Amino acid sequence: MQGLTPALENLTVKGKSMKIDNIVKYEFGEPYDTGAVVSETKRGTGIPEGFRYDADAQTLYYGLNEKDMIFGLGETVRGINKRGWIYVSNNSDDPAHDDNKTSLYASQNFLILDDGKSCFGIFIDNPGSVTFDIGYSDTNVMSIHPEYNDTTFYLINGNSPLEIVRSFRVLTGKSYVPPVWAFGYGQSRWGYKTADDIREVAASYKELGIPLDMIYMDIDYMQDFKDFTVNPDRFPDFENFVKEMKEEGIHLVPIIDAGVKIEDGYDVYEEGKSKGYFCKKEDGTDLVAAVWPGKVHFPDFLNEEARKWFGDKYRCLTDAGIEGFWNDMNEPAIFYTEDHLKEVFSQVKEFENKEMDIWGFFDFKDVVGSIANNPEDYRRFWHDFNGRKVRHDRVHNLYGFYMTRSASEAFERMDPDKKILMFSRASYTGMHRYGGVWTGDNTSRWSHLLLNLQMMPALNMNGFLFSGADIGGFGGNTTEDLMMRWIAFGIFTPLFRNHSALGTRDQELYRFERKEDFKNLIELRYALIPYIYSEFVKAVNDNGMYMKPLYFEYRNDERCREVEDQLLVGDSIMIAPVYEQNKTGRYVYLPEDMKLVRFRSYNDYDTEVLEKGDHYIKVGLNEVPVFIRPGKELPLGKPARQVDKIDMNDLEIIRF
Ligand code: GLC
Secondary structure, eight states: OTTOSOOOOOOOTTOOOOEEEEEEEEEESSOOOOSOOOSEEEEOOSSOTTOEEETTTTEEEEEOOTTOEEEEOSSOSSOSSOTTEEEEEOOOOOOOOOTTOOOOSEEOOEEEEEOSSOEEEEEEEOSSOEEEEESSSSTTEEEEEESSSOEEEEEEEESSHHHHHHHHHHHHOOOOOOOGGGGSOEEOOTTOOSHHHHHHHHHHHHHHTOOOOEEEEOGGGSSTTOTTOOOTTTSTTHHHHHHHHHHTTOEEEEEEESOEEOOTTOHHHHHHHHHTOBOEETTSSBOOEEETTEEEEOBOTTSHHHHHHHHHHTHHHHTTTOOEEEEESTTTOOSEEHHHHHHHHHHHHHHHTSOOOHHHHHHHHHHHHTSTTOGGGGGSEEEEETTEEEEGGGSGGGHHHHHHHHHHHHHHHHOTTOOOEEEESSEETTGGGTOEEEOOSOBSOHHHHHHHHHHHHHHHHTTOOSEEOEETOSBSOOOHHHHHHHHHHHTTSSSOEEOOOTTSOOOOGGGSSOHHHHHHHHHHHHHHHHHHHHHHHHHHHTTOOSEEOGGGTOTTOGGGGGOOSOEEETTTEEEOOOOSTTOSEEEEEESSOEEEEEEEETTEEEEEEEOSEEEEEEOOTTOEEEEEOTTOEEEEOOOOSSGGGSOTTOOEEEEO
């Protein structure tokens, strides 16, 4: 079936500037040009309609009615409907993603309010910290409080959530599209130290015939964790190794961290220092922080010249044949700063000389616990942002965005026709034009599998179509059943990567007992790639969503308001993953009659038509239930060891 995959339109990373009529922009203070927006809108005066503004509290209020649901905010904790919690856009390196957290690694300040009859969207373009209290302090009030007033507020009108999403994305530009092979399966782990470790991963997958397109390289490949270096003892003749892996069909995807190691003679450090490209403190000296390499300076990605300089550094790896990267630690994460560490030591001395009562003990703990990612540290350094000297905390959420922009613009300069895989940990709206995201350091917990599902639609709304989580969980020890269920969901996420932390249980699929079942699951992903890629590209082209909450399609169905564990994937299917331990099935709500396809492998499945309503369906650990919507079809290819070997014309179609 030729022509399944629509042609990509408008693939310039900068998006297309046009004038939009249904969006009105209001300005507070002196907003920065963050780069989030690419189109012109109408201008409003005063306070956006329906809102109340308290100038003293610098807060906007909006009264919520009983039916109001709130969607969006991208990568945040809790469910699809964000009502009932407080969320703070403040990019944070915090691996404990529990329900009590208010900030994760990303800031995507777009949300939609919908009471079932009318709806509207808002986008708060403010790169500092912004607090969204969505019925937390007062169940019937949403308040928006930016730490710094300087905000562009966009009010987006539309007749449905999807229409509002489309307008928002015209406002903020087309989503990034990675190379097709990036839709394959990727194996990652922090701890593959040598070329032989990587060869072993590739060989083990090959031996079992489990498809694999990528092996990710974590910081271990670098020389002393220095960006744009390769350890020559562990990876002798890196260029040939990249070639060797490519001959096996494997793309190597190295990590790049934000901090540049301070080390005499290290060219990136020397150049950055002499050209003045690192973030400076008030006194003009370069900030000294510590991350994986030890002491580092942070490149000032907000400064155009520095951005260009850093981006061009990726060339040393692309010249060696590398075609994909992941940008990390770019909130930026700070283990400590030299300055704050001095303060802590002097405070600790004071404690040493005092009698410590129990409150003193807690104060002491706070002092010691304040070392990493200290908010005060984000006030110690400055950027040269479009010629304006700006303190970091005022534009904090742009840092990861601009690091990724730095790489992506360099790739454009190198070869505008070549697609490079790029995704980042920290992000802000607008970065979706330059790369995708992974959702950071989750844990091997069942609740994080559900969180992965619930984050996807909000990421999609914000244009982060190429996204996914660390499958199996990054921190903690995974289990075979969790891995299997997570893979069964992950086969639908565009970024499909198994990644885990140093010191945790090995979780490459060949480490488990049920190797054949894992193979079937991964093969099913490859069989679905013609559909996944085609629906992904459609969502890019029409500014839509590849993964949607049911409510976005079935807005008149009251029940869909509350469905938080099923998703629509593309136009044809709905998925209902199992995300609890020891479950052999689950309840599913069908908003209309659907055809259930219960896959055990791409060529072993049974089908059954189920009526609109509630059903309990059995789902064995090796099964993947997929629901085809009326009148729709699901094309299936034949799996291959790598994406580029799939024959996109040899498709079987399952229809309903
Ligand atoms: C950070 C990243 C993680 C990576 C680790 C070591 O925690 O989020 O993915 O493995 O650093 O580089």
